[in-house]
Amino acid sequence: FIISRMSELIGVQYTNQYGSPHALALILSRGAGEYYDWTDLQKATEVGRRWICKEHEAELGSNWETKGHYHFKTKQRPGGRVENVCSMPHPFFQHNTPFTLEHGVHRVEAEEAEAILKKKGVLLHPGLPICPAHNQLARKILAQEEVEGTNHDIFPAPLNRDFSNT
Numbered sequence: 386f387i388i389s390r391m392s393e394l395i396g397v398q399y400t401n402q403y404g405s406p407h408a409l410a411l412i413l414s415r416g417a418g419e420y421y422d423w424t425d426l427q428k429a430t431e432v433g434r435r436w437i438c439k440e441h442e443a444e445l446g447s448n449w450e451t452k453g454h455y456h457f458k459t460k461q462r463p464g465g466r467v468e469n470v471c472s473m474p475h476p477f478f479q480h481n482t483p484f485t486l487e488h489g490v491h492r493v494e495a496e497e498a499e500a501i502l503k504k505k506g507v508l509l510h511p512g513l514p515i516c517p518a519h520n521q522l523a524r525k526i527l528a529q530e531e532v533e534g535t536n537h538d539i540f541p542a543p544l545n546r547d548f549s550n551t
Contacts, residue, residue, distance in 0.1 A: 386440060392433030395423075399447060403511035404495040411495065412437070412445040415510040420499045449512060457514060472513035473522075480516070491520035500530035 394409035405411035406423055413419040413432070421428050449456065458470045471480060472493075493501075495511040502508055504526050515523065
């Protein structure tokens with residue numbers, strides 16, 4: 386197998402990186418649930434010194450959606466037709482029945498995946514398809530993560546009769 390330095394992937398761009406700044410960020414988020422501040426040059430240099438084999442680079446990056454590296458959940462319908470279904474894992478986020486994506490699809494963005502990992506401890510790969518209901522849930526979790534980072538409350542304190550909250 387052939388390996389290369391991860392630093393070689395910092396300048397690589399894929400057609401759709403789902404909000405990741407470059408190929409390396411996307412590969413690390415999918416493969417290990419690692420998210421970094423890439424403006425931190427010391428951290429970028431440290432991560433760039435790691436090695437990755439070309440097969441894993443392809444599986445987690447450039448060939449993500451190909452048949453050889455197919456990561457989407459599917460359900461076989463009567464008659465043999467195969468459909469993609471929502472990729473949100475059970476039991477944390479469930480449907481009563483497998484939700485097919487013919488009713489709409491959202492691909493998980495990197496920042497949503499990072500928030501879900503931090504808040505729920507679930508590794509969900511950027512680029513996986515999810516249903517509209519779980520898209521709303523992912524956005525809500527991301528919003529909670531962003532608000533908590535500012536030390537503010539999502540829901541303001543109730544107002545008193547004089548319309549103050551103190």
